[in-house]
Amino acid sequence: MFDLELKDIELHFGGLVVLNRVSLGVRSGELLALIGPNGAGKTSIFNCISGIYRPKGQINFLGTSLIGKKPSAIAELGIGRTFQHAELIPRMNARENLLVARHNHVKSTLVEQWLRLPSARREEADHLAVVNDVLDLLSLSHLAHLPVGGLPFGIQKIIGFGRALVADPKILLMDEPSAGLTQEEREELAYHIDSAKNRLGIPMLWIEHDMEMVSAIADRIHVLDYGRSIGDGPPSEVLEDPEVIRAYLGTTQIAQAVDTAAAPLEKG
């Protein structure tokens, strides 16, 4: 019943246990938020799914095991992802960056591309139309011709989100898409995530620190702490759980308290 299911995932870096028997699943059309303090292993889970790390355990996506597959082969199965630091190609503009993500949809051969035969040209125009649709959807069209290296980080993150969308993913993994965004950009992003979910009906796995956003649009929350799962359920339930509050929300509240206490000192 899960589109993507992880069972008993274990990951070690030398003696360090990064993930300790983590199991989770996402259904189609479901937005699952993955939360937890820094170093809890959230991005490691993404890297296990996309084949960058080689964990022990099982990862199945629509009946196919992802264990032992190369990252490019996993991407070809329709697993799209965004990165914490956007990881765009700085020299290319937004349109070209999005075109890169159409890689697996391009059918023309090397010779067709080299000689720019009509078949290759037609296909290129089709992909460009898909890219322009997504740019329009995200209100990025007016920036599409600029090299992305010079754009603000928040815009780069939204382009990164668009790059994941443009690949027609069957599942979307989003790694802290809101980090580095302004409040206004966050609200816009929340809208885009929600509407993409409704429009595409695909499962989405979402690493997020902004609890306001999470409780507003996530269908379910999975909580990690020191590589262990410590909670899974609807936002209203999970965010009330005392263990979750202690492990995650408590520490941020303490951190906030420390920040406010330190602020006058820094100014002085």
Next chain:
Amino acid sequence: MSNTETGIGKIAPVRAVAKGDGGNRTAWMGLIVLLALVPLVASPFHLDIASQIFIAAIGALALMVLTGIAGQISLGHGGLMAAGAFTTGILYKETGAGIWITLPASVVAGAVIGLIFGLPSLRLRGVYLAMSTLALHFVVIYLGGEYEFASGASTGIFLDPPVIFGYELYDGQAWYYALFLLVAGTYWGCSNLLNSKTGRAWEALHANETAAEALGVQVARYKLLAFVITSGIASFSGALFAYYQSFVSVEAFTLFMSIQYIAMIIIGGMGSLTGALLGAIFVTLVPYCIEWLMETVPYLGLDISTASSASHAAFGLLMILFLVFEPSGLIGIWKRTVARFSSQSKKEGVQ
């Protein structure tokens, strides 16, 4: 298709791009017509320099794609050109094969060598990769030297002018036009590749291999493809060099040649095919400019014996100057100049 109305709206930015290309196209056409008229007025000496530039340009385009686009550093470029030159030379000497056999054979030989010497790129990066490609240079030069020795052609292999459609490619004008067409074709082919899935995959793996893989780019495959294609082109330009000089010898393919090609792409501007052309012009002209300086400024204390070391030093200096002060190269200077003039003319238009 799902929404015709928005579909029409979406054509606008596409067209804007196409229009920009159109403007460029007029400029390119003008340049091509101008270059086609050059042989009518140029002296044999100038035609010779132009032909050298054309051969260098083909090699520089190849290295630009490999290093400037796909991000794979190579010090083996001179070795690849030697491979092409020797494939052509040996085939001609041993079998008397014509240009329709020797040139494709040189491309294939270069591609195969490129595949072999691309393999370390799957494990090595940056300086370490450069060192492994350096081995390519010495292996090819060693094999070429062994052949020269074994065949008794210790001074090199002589080639007769190639025959195309019954016409002997001999005089400067004919060479100028032939090489000009080949540069244009190479540029066109490379530019097509860069504006396709393949070129974008190269850019992606250059920027970040892990992210490229996660986007579905088979990094290993596309790295090797870059080595194979660009090595084939480099070898092709080596074969042309052999025919143009009517002579193949290991002495022509020094390590300095590889460094000159790296200088071309740095000075021209990393990541730009037009930059590769500008770099080829610039680097080919440097020794001639130094010679000219020697003749016109007698008190510089330069003579023939110091000319080559002077040009070596000039390359070193120029590369450092460009790396420090103009990392985007000649193409960067060109783009800034164009931008300045177009903004100026816009202002004047408003006034």
